[in-house]
Amino acid sequence: MPVRLALAAAALAAGAIAVAAARDDTAAAKVELGRRLFYDADLSVDGTMACATCHEQRRGFSDGNATHPGVTGAPGRRNVPGLANVAARAALTWGDPRVRTLEAQAAIPLFGTHPIEMGMKGHEAEIGKRLGADACYRAQFRAAFPSGGVIDATQVVTAIAAFQRTMISRDTPYDRYRAGRQDALSASQRAGLRAFATRGCTACHAGTDLTDDRFHAIAPPAANARDTGLAEITGRAADAGLFKTPGLRNVAVSAPYLHDGSAPMLADAIRRHDTARGLDDATIAVLADFLTGLTDAAFLHDPRLSLPPPGCPRPLSPAAAPDAGRASAPRG
């Protein structure tokens, strides 16, 4: 290759590397920003509720209540699902197949009214005003969205979604067993794993996250008269009582169970399946024991997913410095 061309190619390659690095940097900045937003109660109308108020890390990002009321005290309708590997879900929520992206989903707790959760509907402009008043946030939004203009809800949900895509859980006793470590599961858990396959659980709880991402009825619709599930969206009587198969990672730390939180223990949740009729107590016990092998202790304590330390994550430019960073912990 003539020297001049070689130089040009090298310059192009260097340019490509610089562009890739810049892109990576934006991605990392989005995750970092999204993490702070996930824990920030300023995203709720009265400053009392963050995403993390309902999605607690130590419970696999679910919560310990049957349902969780929103900022107005209006009762929640459904049980808070965990968020392990949520980026892999083909459909989000218990019953609405139209919610297919984390960005679209995040708008529901922020602006939704059925039920009211964070209560920001009608207060959209507050988001830019509140977050823009904080110098750390201004710097973080600039790093995440270099050509982004004013801080708005689109940027907020984009960053939160980027953070949620880092909620990856692949390190459980079950995973280690599947990688060949026989002793990663106890004898009882191995018996439960066998029953899980032979008793038909894998027909729906399939794949690495133990969900087929599809909608099923585990009991006759009459059992769920107060919440018709998929039928609420499709309007089809045949869809009454269908809910999305929940993934089962970290299920042992996310009681209570089912879409309405009506099953206090794993054994109760299993017994509520019509298909589990005829399972004896011993089989249900080993099934429940197997499910405890899906707990990812590292995920539940991963500092990268926890409440970020207060203050600015990176040094502020002098121009941005004057007003100090506020705490980003959920208040209340």
Ligand code: HEC
């Ligand atoms: C008041 C409690 C509450 C708050 C606050 C809340 N959520 Fe949720 N979240 C829920 C409930 C309940 C569901 C299930 C809703 C349904 O299925 O109808 C859910 C569902 C989800 C899902 C779908 C998971 C799946 O596998 O289907 C994601 C993702 C999620 N929330 C993220 C967020 C984010 C991001 C925020 C903050 C912007 C947030 N949540 C704030 C209660 C809450």
Ligand code: HEC
């Ligand atoms: C026909 C599909 C299907 C089969 C088969 C099935 N499940 Fe489920 N499972 C579901 C659905 C759908 C739900 C949610 C139902 C609801 O919320 O009303 C669920 C919920 C659960 C839950 C509660 C999880 C949570 O986070 O709330 C557990 C535990 C569970 N199943 C275990 C099992 C076991 C063990 C078996 C085998 C004995 C089994 N399932 C068979 C579809 C199925």
